[in-house]
Amino acid sequence: MSMQMREAFGRHLAELGKTHPEIVVLDADVSASTKSAIFGKAFPDRFFNVGVAEGNLAGIAAGLATAGYRPVINSFAIFLELKSIDQIRHDMCYNNLPVIIAGAYGGFSDSFDGASHQAVEDISIFRAIPNMEVIVPSDAHQAELALEYALTRNNPVYIRLNRNAMPDIDTDTDAFFKAKAVKCVEGKDVTIAATGITASMACDAAKLLEAEGISAEVFSCPFVKPIDSTSIFESAKKTGALVTVEEAVLNGGFSGALAEEAFRAGFACKVKTIGLDNCFGETGPYVPLLAKYGLSAENIASEAMKLLGK
Amino acid sequence: MEEKLKKLLSDPERKMNAAEINYLASAFRENMFTVLHERQTGHWGGASSAAEIITSLYFNRLNIDPKNPNWEDRDRFILSKGHASINLYTVLAARGYFPLEDTHQFRTLGAYLQGHPAMLKVPGVDMSSGALGHGLSIGVGIQLAARLSGKKYWTYVLTGEGCLNEGSTWEAIMYAAKEKVKGLVLMIDYNKVQLDGTEADIMPLDPLAEKIKAFGWHLCPNKYDGNKAEDVLDSFKWMDSDDIWPKAVIYDTIKGKDVSFSEGKNTWHGCAIDDEHYELGIKELKAITAKREALV
Numbered sequence: 001m002s003m004q005m006r007e008a009f010g011r012h013l014a015e016l017g018k019t020h021p022e023i024v025v026l027d028a029d030v031s032a033s034t035k036s037a038i039f040g041k042a043f044p045d046r047f048f049n050v051g052v053a054e055g056n057l058a059g060i061a062a063g064l065a066t067a068g069y070r071p072v073i074n075s076f077a078i079f080l081e082l083k084s085i086d087q088i089r090h091d092m093c094y095n096n097l098p099v100i101i102a103g104a105y106g107g108f109s110d111s112f113d114g115a116s117h118q119a120v121e122d123i124s125i126f127r128a129i130p131n132m133e134v135i136v137p138s139d140a141h142q143a144e145l146a147l148e149y150a151l152t153r154n155n156p157v158y159i160r161l162n163r164n165a166m167p168d169i170d171t172d173t174d175a176f177f178k179a180k181a182v183k184c185v186e187g188k189d190v191t192i193a194a195t196g197i198t199a200s201m202a203c204d205a206a207k208l209l210e211a212e213g214i215s216a217e218v219f220s221c222p223f224v225k226p227i228d229s230t231s232i233f234e235s236a237k238k239t240g241a242l243v244t245v246e247e248a249v250l251n252g253g254f255s256g257a258l259a260e261e262a263f264r265a266g267f268a269c270k271v272k273t274i275g276l277d278n279c280f281g282e283t284g285p286y287v288p289l290l291a292k293y294g295l296s297a298e299n300i301a302s303e304a305m306k307l308l309g310k
Numbered sequence: 311m312e313e314k315l316k317k318l319l320s321d322p323e324r325k326m327n328a329a330e331i332n333y334l335a336s337a338f339r340e341n342m343f344t345v346l347h348e349r350q351t352g353h354w355g356g357a358s359s360a361a362e363i364i365t366s367l368y369f370n371r372l373n374i375d376p377k378n379p380n381w382e383d384r385d386r387f388i389l390s391k392g393h394a395s396i397n398l399y400t401v402l403a404a405r406g407y408f409p410l411e412d413t414h415q416f417r418t419l420g421a422y423l424q425g426h427p428a429m430l431k432v433p434g435v436d437m438s439s440g441a442l443g444h445g446l447s448i449g450v451g452i453q454l455a456a457r458l459s460g461k462k463y464w465t466y467v468l469t470g471e472g473c474l475n476e477g478s479t480w481e482a483i484m485y486a487a488k489e490k491v492k493g494l495v496l497m498i499d500y501n502k503v504q505l506d507g508t509e510a511d512i513m514p515l516d517p518l519a520e521k522i523k524a525f526g527w528h529l530c531p532n533k534y535d536g537n538k539a540e541d542v543l544d545s546f547k548w549m550d551s552d553d554i555w556p557k558a559v560i561y562d563t564i565k566g567k568d569v570s571f572s573e574g575k576n577t578w579h580g581c582a583i584d585d586e587h588y589e590l591g592i593k594e595l596k597a598i599t600a601k602r603e604a605l606v
Contacts, residue, residue, distance in 0.1 A: 024454075024458070045458065046458065048454065048489075050481070050485050051481075051484070051485065051488075053478075053481035053484070053485065055443075055447070055477070055478040055481060056447045056450075056478055056481035056482050056485055058447075059444055059446075059447025059448050059450075059451065059478065059482065060447050060448070060450050060451035060454065060482075060485070061451060062437075062447075062448055062451060063437075063447065063448035063449060063450060063451020063452040063453075063454070063455065063465075064451040064452070064454060064455045065451075066429075066436070066437065066448070066451075066452060066455075067382070067451075067452050067455030067456070067459070068382065068455065068459070069455050069458070071451075086441060086444075086478070087444060087447065087478070090438065090439075090440070090441045090444060091437070091438070091444055091447075091448060094428070094430075094438055095429055095430060095437070095438050096430065
């Protein structure tokens with residue numbers, strides 16, 4: 001089991017703070033939860049806790065960025081996607097400022113708090129805004145890589161983080177830094193492209209499918225924007241079938257991004273999209289909650305088999 | 311352009327006195343009114359009310375270098391009430407950031423002078439604005455950066471009532487007081503008229519001074535007429551009189567100032583100026599400019 005993404009991100013942020021004096025970190029009274037408090041303890045002068053005021057959080061960060069700093073703003077993804085969005089759109093994205101937006105408790109991961117705290121539209125909202133890049137890491141290591149990648153960029157970058165300790169996957173670091181999809185499993189019958197923590201489920205689904213005599217090719221797709229449709233479509237062309245998986249609404253998110261690219265490229269194959277179909281989540285323990293909404297290795301495998309007519 | 315105006319603008323680096331600023335602001339109003347009439351779009355009311363404040367900043371106060379708009383030690387000005395863009399553009403042009411003739415391209419397709427200030431397109435614009443209530447948070451961020459870097463620049467944020475209707479401004483007011491943000495000045499162009507009606511009808515802010523003080527800001531105790539350069543320059547003296555932060559100044563102003571039929575009228579917030587009203591208005595503006603010119 002991996003370290004929590006938020007813990008890994010928070011620790012890595014504090015580590016990078018030693019060699020990056022331009023990093024400043026802001027939080028909106030949830031630093032103990034987002035783990036930005038680790039940076040705050042190490043660098044109190046470069047840490048700003050603005051209180052429960054997410055609009056102000058983002059505006060201050062934009063101001064800092066115009067004066068040469070590299071702000072990293074932290075809050076729950078749900079509040080960044082909805083309460084900071086005005087300032088993120090106007091102040092950061094319109095001016096193309098290099099601010100890192102770290103959305104903790106992404107997807108269903110704040111499971112017990114219920115739908116009010118579950119960010120399931122963040123990917124769709126952020127990827128719609130010009131200049132913004134959107135990264136949905138699959139595990140703690142990818143969360144660290146996402147931070148390093150974002151620090152090399154001169155534009156705003158949204159990184160969705162997960163609250164809970166979830167399984168690790170193997171990541172090809174070179175592919176990650178090129179904003180490519182990361183191939184986890186080689187296969188020939190069906191392609192499974194999964195973003196965020198659903199990648200490890202997809203890897204497990206491949207094992208289940210293998211037992212059924214089906215060879216699945218699995219990708220972890222941390223980059224939703226830019227989207228590496230080339231790798232996914234090359235694989236799907238080979239296999240003839242594509243399953244996409246995301247811990248988010250299906251409207252305008254990861255599968256939406258792929259669909260747009262497929263439409264433009266005239267690419268078509270058998271497709272099944274797994275995600276939230278026009279619904280909110282609910283309260284409950286995380287993994288069973290995910291499973292209830294179709295996010296489990298078993299369901300991914302089952303949907304892949306249905307897609308293949310088996 | 312009048313000879314006297316040309317002469318004044320030939321040396322924009324010189325700190326202008328109150329009479330000169332009153333004259334400049336009046337001449338700038340003529341340009342704003344003319345451009346808005348030509349373009350049949352834009353916001354006259356709030357642009358006019360801020361003329362002396364913005365002119366005073368750029369011709370007496372700000373430590374800036376128009377040849378190097380992104381100079382990192384410069385003072386910053388954030389027009390949080392971004393709809394007064396034609397005012398800012400006219401002043402920036404007169405100050406030497408770009409040709410004054412370019413202001414006539416305001417809001418045309420392909421022009422760099424966007425409807426609202428756009429920092430990536432317009433030299434001298436320190437921060438894009440337009441969605442109200444954003445400027446003060448950004449000012450806080452810029453001055454926190456100054457604290458970290460040890461730089462001495464200040465940031466002046468100009469808001470109207472609209473920005474003070476927005477909750478985000480009050481978030482920034484609270485946080486700036488908590489941090490005692492040095493070098494941050496909130497300037498309120500208090501014309502008391504909004505888009506839909508008077509401030510009293512739409513969203514009463516009074517007692518505004520007491521509210522700002524209660525939130526922990528160092529508010530200038532003086533009552534200022536923001537349409538008089540003498541008063542605006544006096545407020546600059548007050549800003550220099552102590553080292554207590556953050557600072558705020560309320561300027562009483564008149565929306566649609568110096569065009570009689572637009573003064574204090576919400577209907578002149580952002581309507582197109584027709585030919586008939588243009589002829590009447592520009593005549594009044596020219597008469598006021600001539601009076602002010604005589605005092606220079």
